[in-house]
Amino acid sequence: xxxxxxxxxxxAAVVGDELERRGLTAVxxxxxxxxxxxxxxxxxxxxxxxxxxxxxxxxxxxxxxxxGFRAEGRMFVHPEIEMAVDVGNIPPVSVGREILQPPAPxxxxxxxxxxxxxxxxxxxxxxxxxxxxxxxxxxxxxxVCLAQPVNIREVGRWxxxxxxxERYREFQRELGxxxxx
Amino acid sequence: xTNRRSLERSAILGPLFGSALREWILLSLLTMEESYPRExxxxxxxxxxxxxxxxxxxxxGGVVFSRLRGRTRLYSLNPRYVFRRExxxxxxxxxxxxxxxxxERFYTPRxxxxxxxxxxRT
Numbered sequence: 001x002x003x004x005x006x007x008x009x010x011x012a013a014v015v016g017d018e019l020e021r022r023g024l025t026a027v028x029x030x031x032x033x034x035x036x037x038x039x040x041x042x043x044x045x046x047x048x049x050x051x052x053x054x055x056x057x058x059x060x061x062x063x064x065x066x067x068g069f070r071a072e073g074r075m076f077v078h079p080e081i082e083m084a085v086d087v088g089n090i091p092p093v094s095v096g097r098e099i100l101q102p103p104a105p106x107x108x109x110x111x112x113x114x115x116x117x118x119x120x121x122x123x124x125x126x127x128x129x130x131x132x133x134x135x136x137x138x139x140x141x142x143x144v145c146l147a148q149p150v151n152i153r154e155v156g157r158w159x160x161x162x163x164x165x166e167r168y169r170e171f172q173r174e175l176g177x178x179x180x181x
Numbered sequence: 182x183t184n185r186r187s188l189e190r191s192a193i194l195g196p197l198f199g200s201a202l203r204e205w206i207l208l209s210l211l212t213m214e215e216s217y218p219r220e221x222x223x224x225x226x227x228x229x230x231x232x233x234x235x236x237x238x239x240x241x242g243g244v245v246f247s248r249l250r251g252r253t254r255l256y257s258l259n260p261r262y263v264f265r266r267e268x269x270x271x272x273x274x275x276x277x278x279x280x281x282x283x284x285e286r287f288y289t290p291r292x293x294x295x296x297x298x299x300x301x302r303t
Contacts, residue, residue, distance in 0.1 A: 074241075088241065089243075090241070090242045090243055092263065094263035096261060096263070097263060097265070097266065098263075099263060127261050128261070131259075131260035131261045132246070132260075132261070
């Protein structure tokens with residue numbers, strides 16, 4: 001299998017499926033979810049996985065070595081691809097204060113991949129915008145909203161629970177503007 | 182400045198966090214909102230390396246986050262940390278449980294405004 005020929009989603013599925021085969025639960029989070037959902041309008045260079053149970057991370061190295069990755073700090077790199085894999089994210093999978101159950105796997109080219117739903121992906125990006133004032137993360141949240149069905153009411157509920165009503169309104173205004181243009 | 186021995190003696194959450202230094206760092210970041218490794222090392226009497234190691238572990242776990250300001254890496258409690266509110270509540274309880282004079286050490290402004298060139302007296 002030539003990893004360099006795979007799409008981001010397929011590559012993530014190869015990695016996720018390999019980890020799941022070993023009895024680990026691997027959830028794709030972060031910018032790679034945006035890359036998948038925004039349909040090419042955003043480029044990420046990392047596949048961020050949250051892997052549980054975290055006391056078996058040693059097995060991850062074996063699994064990824066089998067796919068041709070080698071450890072470089074907390075990242076795993078591959079000689080044929082630019083995308084690096086990061087499995088150093090500490091569980092649980094969460095968005096702000098909210099803890100998420102691992103999503104059910106979807107099947108991508110015959111392989112299992114767990115990843116944040118579009119709605120949770122938007123919350124994840126908005127958390128970076130709300131708490132770290134990261135405008136690029138706001139842009140990513142908007143890209144996902146424009147390309148995927150997102151439960152905006154749920155995003156609003158979550159934003160209020162995080163105490164971010166004002167920033168949520170800013171996001172809503174920007175989303176409305178983009179949808180009109 | 183706090184010396185290392187008194188810091189270890191006064192640690193309330195040390196057994197929970199596994200380290201008196203880690204407790205001091207978290208309490209300092211709660212009360213000061215942000216700090217940098219050299220300042221924390223000076224305050225505690227621990228080595229810069231020991232402080233950096235603790236901060237690296239906390240950042241790896243998402244408990245703190247850092248950003249560069251000029252050439253200084255500033256650390257804060259991570260507002261995106263999933264247990265942030267619970268952690269802050271625990272740290273505040275620990276502060277409340279301290280004798281007043283110990284608690285005040287955490288509220289003494291270290292980065293107070295100072296005219297350029299004017300020597301800093303502690």
